[in-house]
Amino acid sequence: MPLEPATFLDSPLRPSRPKLLILIVAYHAETTIRDVFTRIPHALADQYDTEVLIIDDASRDETFRQACNVRSEGLLPFPTTVLFNPVNRGYGGNQKIGYFYAIKSGFTFVALLHGDGQYAPECLPDLVRPLKDGEADACFGSRMMTNNGALRGGMPLYKFVGNKILSSFENWMLRTSFTEFHSGYRVYSVAALKQIPFDLNTNDFHFDSEIIIQFVRAGLRIVERPIPTYYGNEICRVNGLKYAWNVARSVVTARTQELGLLYDRRFDLAEQDRGNRQYQLKLNYESSHSFTLQAVPPNSRVLDPRGIPFAPLTRPPDSRPHNQGRYVSLAERCRSRRLS
Numbered sequence: 127m128p129l130e131p132a133t134f135l136d137s138p139l140r141p142s143r144p145k146l147l148i149l150i151v152a153y154h155a156e157t158t159i160r161d162v163f164t165r166i167p168h169a170l171a172d173q174y175d176t177e178v179l180i181i182d183d184a185s186r187d188e189t190f191r192q193a194c195n196v197r198s199e200g201l202l203p204f205p206t207t208v209l210f211n212p213v214n215r216g217y218g219g220n221q222k223i224g225y226f227y228a229i230k231s232g233f234t235f236v237a238l239l240h241g242d243g244q245y246a247p248e249c250l251p252d253l254v255r256p257l258k259d260g261e262a263d264a265c266f267g268s269r270m271m272t273n274n275g276a277l278r279g280g281m282p283l284y285k286f287v288g289n290k291i292l293s294s295f296e297n298w299m300l301r302t303s304f305t306e307f308h309s310g311y312r313v314y315s316v317a318a319l320k321q322i323p324f325d326l327n328t329n330d331f332h333f334d335s336e337i338i339i340q341f342v343r344a345g346l347r348i349v350e351r352p353i354p355t356y357y358g359n360e361i362c363r364v365n366g367l368k369y370a371w372n373v374a375r376s377v378v379t380a381r382t383q384e385l386g387l388l389y390d391r392r393f394d395l396a397e398q399d400r401g402n403r404q405y406q407l408k409l410n411y412e413s414s415h416s417f418t419l420q421a422v423p424p425n426s427r428v429l430d431p432r433g434i435p436f437a438p439l440t441r442p443p444d445s446r447p448h449n450q451g452r453y454v455s456l457a458e459r460c461r462s463r464r465l466s
Contacts, residue, residue: 147231236314285366
């Protein structure tokens with residue numbers, strides 16, 4: 127008797143779903159971490175293979191114990207990992223750990239959430255959606271998109287004014303039009319994170335501004351969505367003047383590099399720098415460039431040190447009449463080694 131075909135062969139294969147990592151950075155958040163965790167919408171499991179990663183940055187209170195208790199109680203339909211840093215790595219350092227975790231684990235998107243409850247987990251579906259729909263490489267929650275919404279939510283007036291002034295300065299320097307640069311509620315495409323050297327950024331609070339600069343200079347797409355503002359009794363650990371100075375310095379550095387006046391490896395990824403408008407190849411007469419290219423034997427492999435400013439000696443094959451050597455980017459080699 128011939129065997130009946132197995133039923134699963136007649137059933138369509140389940141399409142793979144995007145993988146979403148919810149990264150919760152926490153420091154002295156023993157009174158808020160449970161609330162943040164339990165407010166994450168269960169409906170995310172319907173559209174994404176979701177995982178939660180909580181990183182306690184060497185808190186001296188019960189944050190880590192509370193996070194472990196919440197995980198063991200199984201309050202969410204998502205697998206949850208809780209990590210503890212034995213040494214404080216800083217706000218930016220925590221993000222680096224989480225983003226490398228997302229890259230290594232093959233996630234599609236990674237959402238940044240704070241353990242102090244300042245940002246509403248209920249907004250996660252709205253922030254992830256533009257990435258899922260292919261509209262953006264990053265989506266930022268903005269408290270400034272609603273008129274006076276930040277003030278009504280309890281943002282102190284001095285922070286509101288400072289946020290406005292600093293964001294306006296950053297928009298002017300970067301030629302952007304974001305409503306806010308200083309929200310810590312964000313969702314990134316992991317594929318986009320692979321394209322930028324975020325590991326070179328600061329471990330301090332202005333990590334958030336430096337990664338915006340990198341996205342802008344790399345030509346990656348950023349959209350904003352409105353989020354509510356909530357200020358409770360959490361302790362602010364940001365030195366406002368120091369933070370403003372560091373943000374301004376990073377933006378000025380990036381802008382000055384664009385003008386060809388200095389160099390910083392963090393911001394050496396701009397599509398606007400391709401072809402290096404500030405320093406052109408000298409190939410039509412005797413020069414160090416023409417001598418160097420003529421000295422390369424045919425079929426050679428040349429390592430191009432892209433980390434050196436103003437050294438664009440790599441050219442496409444059709445513009446290399448003297449040899450057919452293969453040119454390898456040092457920056458690409460280092461970047462692939464760093465991510466592998």
